[in-house]
Amino acid sequence: QVQLQESGPGLVKPSETLSLTCSVSSGSMSSSYWTWIRRPPGKGLEWIGNIYYTGTTSYNPSLKSRVTISADASRSLFSLRLSSVTAADTAVYYCARITYDGPPGDYSYYMDVWGKGATVTVSS
Amino acid sequence: DIQMTQSPSSLSASVGDRVTITCQASREIALYLNWYQQKPGKAPKLLIFDASHLVTGVPSRFSGSGSETHFTFTISSLQPEDVATYYCQQYDNLPSFTFGPGTKVEI
Numbered sequence: 001q002v003q004l005q006e007s008g009p010g011l012v013k014p015s016e017t018l019s020l021t022c023s024v025s026s027g028s029m030s031s032s033y034w035t036w037i038r039r040p041p042g043k044g045l046e047w048i049g050n051i052y053y054t055g056t057t058s059y060n061p062s063l064k065s066r067v068t069i070s071a072d073a074s075r076s077l078f079s080l081r082l083s084s085v086t087a088a089d090t091a092v093y094y095c096a097r098i099t100y101d102g103p104p105g106d107y108s109y110y111m112d113v114w115g116k117g118a119t120v121t122v123s124s
Numbered sequence: 125d126i127q128m129t130q131s132p133s134s135l136s137a138s139v140g141d142r143v144t145i146t147c148q149a150s151r152e153i154a155l156y157l158n159w160y161q162q163k164p165g166k167a168p169k170l171l172i173f174d175a176s177h178l179v180t181g182v183p184s185r186f187s188g189s190g191s192e193t194h195f196t197f198t199i200s201s202l203q204p205e206d207v208a209t210y211y212c213q214q215y216d217n218l219p220s221f222t223f224g225p226g227t228k229v230e231i
Contacts (some may be wrong), residue, residue, distance in 0.1 A: 033219070037168075044226040045160075045168065045211055061125070090155035094167055094216050108174050109215045110158045114167035 002027030004095050004115035012089075012122050018082040020118055022095030029053045029073040035111060036069060038091040039047035048089075050098060051078055056085045085122045092117040126150050126214055128224035136230045143199040145227045147212035151193040156216040159188055160196050161209045162226075172197070173208075199229075207231055 008020035036048040051057035071078035097113040127150040159172040172188040185200045212224040
């Protein structure tokens with residue numbers, strides 16, 4: 001069963017860039033989408049963006065100007081970079097796998113495997 | 125953009141109670157709606173996909189229904205281990221996903 005693990009600094013200074021990596025173990029990155037989700041303290045889940053194993057990306061419009069998601073399938077990992085952070089970016093960041101399943105043209109899409117989460121605090 | 129709303133935002137019920145959460149989409153999304161459970165300090169867990177399909181291994185007391193703009197998530201008999209926040213999520217406008225604001229369930 002695929003397992004995911006987030007890693008990266010737990011403290012980032014305002015205006016700097018947040019960088020996290022998600023390591024994928026016990027499985028291949030092929031034929032899946034991979035995504036980053038965050039949950040700010042006291043708030044709900046927010047989708048940040050996706051990357052397909054081929055490298056195609058899509059981002060939340062509210063974060064698009066600051067977000068970059070990349071992947072290295074040969075090393076079984078994908079990464080998140082969020083620039084110009086502020087206190088509003090303080091959150092638990094999760095990586096997850098998006099599985100698509102079913103007949104072509106009518107796929108179901110769901111986030112079925114999640115990492116445990118990485119707490120990132122933006123503070124000077 | 126598709127906006128998702130959930131009601132109630134929180135609820136308190138007794139063990140054995142039937143609990144119902146509603147999720148509404150700002151426009152029609154067919155059956156492209158998933159439900160997740162997030163327990164305190166844990167990662168979210170997929171419970172239901174495509175509005176009503178229960179994930180293998182998830183207890184049958186959980187169920188989902190609905191289509192287009194109105195969806196319902198039900199716990200038929202609330203258990204202590206069901207204390208969590210529940211989120212709906214739409215994927216009608218792929219590759220984007222949108223979560224509802226969540227419903228906190230307490231006992």
